[in-house]
Amino acid sequence: MQPIQELRDLTPGRVPAGLTEAAQPVVLRGLVSHWPVVHAALTSDEAVADYLHGCWRGAPVAIMTGPPEIDGRIFYNDDLTGMNFGRADAPLPALLTELLRCRSDERPPCYYVGSTTLEDCLPGFRAHNDLDLAALAGDAGSAPDALASLWLGNRSRIAPHYDLPDNMACVAAGRRRFTLFPPEQLPNLYVGPIDFTPAGQPVSLVDLKHPDLERFPRFAQALQHAQVAELGPGDALYIPSMWWHQVEALEPFNLLINYWWRQSPAHMDPPVLTLMMALLSLRELPEPQRRAWQGLFDHYVFHAGAETAAHIPEHARHALAPLTPQGASNLRSHLIHRLQQRQD
Known part of the structure; x- marks a missing residue:
């Protein structure tokens, strides 16, 4: 030490x-x-x-x-x-x-x-x-x-x-x-x-x-x-x-x-929720699929930049647009709806 x-x-x-x-x-x-x-x-x-x-x-x-x-x-x-x-x-x-x-x-x-x-x-x-x-x-x-x-x-x-x-x-x-x-x-x-x-x-x-x-x-x-x-x-x-x-x-x-x-906006959710969702949805996938999803996370999250969604018109980027309070609310509602469908 x-x-x-x-x-x-x-x-x-x-x-x-x-x-x-x-x-x-x-x-x-x-x-x-x-x-x-x-x-x-x-x-x-x-x-x-x-x-x-x-x-x-x-x-x-x-x-x-x-x-x-x-x-x-x-x-x-x-x-x-x-x-x-x-x-x-x-x-x-x-x-x-x-x-x-x-x-x-x-x-x-x-x-x-x-x-x-x-x-x-x-x-x-x-x-x-x-x-x-x-x-x-x-x-x-x-x-x-x-x-x-x-x-x-x-x-x-x-x-x-x-x-x-x-x-x-x-x-x-x-x-x-x-x-x-x-x-x-x-x-x-x-x-x-x-x-x-x-x-x-x-x-x-x-x-x-x-x-x-x-x-x-x-x-x-x-x-x-x-x-x-x-x-x-x-x-x-x-x-x-x-x-x-x-x-x-x-x-x-x-x-x-x-x-x-926090050094992040208040409208961002705790990342641990993502971890728990990943345990629920990714961990038990076959290894090739996990690698593919790792690539998706790298592309859209960990290595995301201005070029990630540059090919999409700004008005059509939805969840790929910079996160705003309204965008966070929309994304959260979408996730809740999908989870409720899964429960049903």
């Missing part, structure tokens, strides 16, 4: 220009060091809990809970028929109290709140704890409309997974270790089911804390390409779209705020 590239001496709160162009992970030391919640974290866990309590307006939070035996690993059960954790809704103050209470336990239960929208959980939090994303403005000329989420709990390990959006992960309290793998390491990560997952995204079945290289021998190659960094309060990490990442919370009390944004 190698360290993730770092940038230091940044202007707090301002994402540097050109960050996303190389599509490589970057640690941004001190990027959110100006946040009041970070100042609270540098005082004590109790100060962070008080700060969060002051922002809370009564909405319950969804908590993943697991027994001490899972050692913080949010994952499947032993035979992959279910999960090794349960789910419950609770008031945020009750969770904060429990996190503070069990800090000194040698083997505490695992408590993990993940991907909880800040505006729902802590309205007003971003008024004093936020990032200036203007430097990420693309062709539209405006900052991306980022979704900000909260991740709170004690020691936890989230298995390597990818996200479609770009991600800015900001450590507000505690410490977190990030281990990243480039997208091309997928064959070496031994990923589990794509439609039955612990938290929505497919995950690697390898336990990075205790990798079983007899069962998962190619994972040794993945580790050679891994990048790792440990972040403390005020630090941030840019994780490009589709990079696999494990996130490990290292302290008895940890808080992370992340920002997700």
